[in-house]
Amino acid sequence: MSSKPPRVIPIHPEPPSSLTAEQHSAVLAACARLKDLPGALMPILHAVQEALGYVPKDAVPVMARELNLSLAEVHGVLSFYHYFRKEPPGRHVVHLCRAEACQAVGAVLLEAHAKEALGVDFHGTTADGAITLEPVYCLGNCALGPSIMIDDKLQGRVSTQRFDALMHTCRSQGVHAKDGR
């Protein structure tokens, strides 16, 4: 009699997503791997940023659904922490320490120099896409400042000349190389 399929009213309507297929599966994989941990959201956000370089806006509904949280809860956590980025970074991320111990040995000058030399303000990415500059409040290298961290490598006693040399090295390395030490 009724050849028509039953009408399905989706409970979780899928919003249109700008995620690529690879990004979508990376987010799902992170959720699948970690969602049973107590307090899973922070490890999942780290895993997504590790895989994609940032946490895309449209990853939020995917994580929310997988963890049975509201969009507001996931967005609230994502936006609370300075480390999580919502835009894709350059090939290298440079964190420059603004804290007191580095200030005592010239960090304010280094900050001005870095912004000038890279042509960006904090959170900005250079025009060639090589370097994103971020502020950081202490890298735990307070006896050998001023300090910066390039990707996951700490650099101490960073004079303006040394900064320029390190940035030159960054630019000559094509891709973001994450090597363990």
Next chain:
Amino acid sequence: MSGTAPARVKVYVPRDAAALGVGAEDTARAIAEEAARRHVDIELIRNGSRGLLWLEPLVEVATLAGRVAYGPVAAHDVASLFDAGFTHGRPHSLAHGRTEELPYLKNQERLTFARVGITDPRSLEDYVAHGGYRGLNAALGMEPAAIVAAVTASGLRGRGGAAFPAGIKWKTVLGAAAAQKFIVCNADEGDSGTFSDRMVMEGDPFVLVEGMTIAGVATGATRGYIYLRWEYPDAKVALEAAIAAAAAAGYLGEDIRGSGKSFHLEVRMGAGAYICGEETSLLESLEGKRGQVRFKPPLPALQGLFGKPTVINNVITLASVPIILDRGADYYQHFGTGRSRGTLPIQLTGNIKHGGLVERAFGITLRELLYDYGGGSLSGRPIRAVQVGGPLGAYLPESQFDTPLDYEAFAAIRGMLGHGGVVVFDDSVDMAAQARYAMEFCAIESCGKCTPCRIGSTRGVEVIDRLLAGENAAKQETLLRDLCETLTYGSLCALGGLTPYPVLSALNHFPEDFVRPVRAKTVA
């Protein structure tokens, strides 16, 4: 001597992040390559840092007379070191003689840092050979209440900054009945001028693992988390390697060393929020939430992580527990002064010639630290101000340099020891800029839960700007002091509550910097 020396020479090059930041990796690689080229049989050990940071990369060579230090050794110095015969401990322009005899190190009382820089942090065997796990072995033979009593009797107070007696916290958790309890290590070392947590975690991670295991055995907690800041990726690698090695050897997991006790440990990463160093905010973050401060009570000891009884202690507090259980409470509390017992790992930082880690019993004065250990400022200019206790600590003028490092003595001068960070500024410092930065930092890092901190910090920046611009300055100063009072008494936690310390100490001790007819310098 060379005839009796072992053929395979042990050479130590630190893997500590601070050493890596000044080229230790290149130095290590150059030593390995040069040794291979010259057919010299060496064993390259990647130790933690000895804490003489101005000498990093500090290379050591094991000789029959003890370890001999060379530093700072850049990769391009390596060939000349081999030429001079450094693998036999021979002289060189970079040689400093026996490491243990260096006054900076010799005049310390290293209890918590006993093994840091000496052992291979990746080697459990090395840890055990240097007295590791004796504390846990002792604890496993004791009643939980006796372990807690030993920690109480030692006088150990929280080294994270709040200085709350550790034994009392533990006793509350021990007395709480619950199916699950937790041990949480606060490794969110966010204070500028501090790195002792990092040095322990990178240089002797097993001591933290052991301390947390003892805390678990003492309080009946079977799960532990180390909440580590993202800025310490090297510490993460070191801790995870140590946890895996300890678990493989039966020091972690089910039925620890046949005792029937179990303890599981994992590392969780923070994400760049200074406030997560506050204990309740850290617990929120571990639960996967925004790191917002909780109201107290309930105390975390009764309703902490996931609502369960939780011991939450700083890295140094937990890392000081093994030696207390090993050597006894009397041994530990014999160090120190007044109600500040034991030792404090002090970090000498900022504009200081000989920056590094100095572990001493409480009671040493700032002046001894700055000049006897530190050798004065790095720039050679007079030291004008010192900030002790991180970004929420007071700025102290020269007239207060004779204050002994002791919790009560610092409270008496309206300062705090905090986590033991000492940041040195020379006479080029602009104290008004420092006061403004303290308010700015509070505004950036405020969790937003309470109004005095969330809004007061932003208003604080504005008031200081108007004060410096000379707009009705006397009125602005009154307003600033009033605002500081509101922050002090109205904030929910120490971030808002203590931000007035650096601001008011700068204003009180250095008022001349707040009067500027022509303001040329920019304050970022």
